[in-house]
Amino acid sequence: MSENKKRILEASDVSIVFGGLRAVSGFECELYEGELAGLIGPNGAGKTTMFNMLSGIYTPTSGKIMFWDRKGNPCLINKKKPNQLNKMGIARTFQNIRLFGNLSVSDNVRIALHASRKYNSIDALFRTPRFIRDEKRMTATVEKLLDLFHILNKKDELAKNLPYGEQRKLEIVRALASNPKLLLLDEPAAGMNPQETEELMNLIAFIRKEFKLTILLIEHDMKLVMGICEKIMVLDYGKVIASGTPEEIKSNPQVIKAYLGSEAVDA
Known part of the structure; x- marks a missing residue:
């Protein structure tokens, strides 16, 4: 090796x-x-x-x-x-699931993309073209990952309402979102x-x-x-x-x- x-x-x-x-x-x-x-x-x-x-x-x-x-x-x-x-x-998951239970499935993954965002607070406040482009990019990334793991249809559900196995999947998806x-x-x-x-x-x-x-x-x-x-x-x-x-x-x-x-x- x-x-x-x-x-x-x-x-x-x-x-x-x-x-x-x-x-x-x-x-x-x-x-x-x-x-x-x-x-x-x-x-x-x-x-x-x-x-x-x-x-x-x-x-x-x-x-x-x-x-x-x-x-x-x-x-x-x-x-x-x-x-x-x-x-x-370096990304990791935990033995005890650490999802944000009261946030949606997609928002749990979007959180992991925070470090890769390309807009600043001014862009967000005035919804500049850069903000809109980056939001679209992050949404596309989230949906692509959820689709790969066959939980895209659950994107708007609260994370705490997912079956246990799918919560495990979501935690892995969130880790992968940080590339x-x-x-x-x-x-x-x-x-x-x-x-x-x-x-x-x-x-x-x-x-x-x-x-x-x-x-x-x-x-x-x-x-x-x-x-x-x-x-x-x-x-x-x-x-x-x-x-x-x-x-x-x-x-x-x-x-x-x-x-x-x-x-x-x-x-």
Whole structure:
């Protein structure tokens, strides 16, 4: 992968300490353009904490996180804020859905386009031609994304009234609206039934191909992880205990003992 793909993220010896608790210790990771990778491990292993460092919510206590932005420039992002990282090309979803429930489906997506708007407050006040052009552009972008995910017919509904699976879709659509290079998905299949999870697998594969993204996901559903990820990293007590292909992870004795168990391997 590294021979013919450009690196877009590198975490080197990343650790974070809360009080006396070392939640993540010495995390190492390299992601390349177009890669679809998974981060797995038991509850409390530090997976979401690591995502929070990659997306600017937490600042690492030590170590370095480098990200290659949309122009291909490397940047140390340890102390960058979420909005700064979003502008650079990192977007994420959350384990617990964070939609604006009392806003429409289309307005939830439009919010993500705020940073790309080309008009100012004066344009908005006087409804200048630039304002009208940019509003049309954003409306077209929103509707194109909703149509790709087959929820355009729900654009005027309140987000809170969507079925659970479609709320998950909408959160991914909103993340994609910011035109990221790297998409972080935190337990996208949480709360889904088997049919919805199967649809999600196809959706993630579609997103990767359609938007030419690098995707890193946290997930407990091993069928999903093993079915779509090329590379998997396993965290346990804040440390990476294994990294490799799905086949390598399934047969790793340390991973089986710490997380998968014999039933998961046989499944």
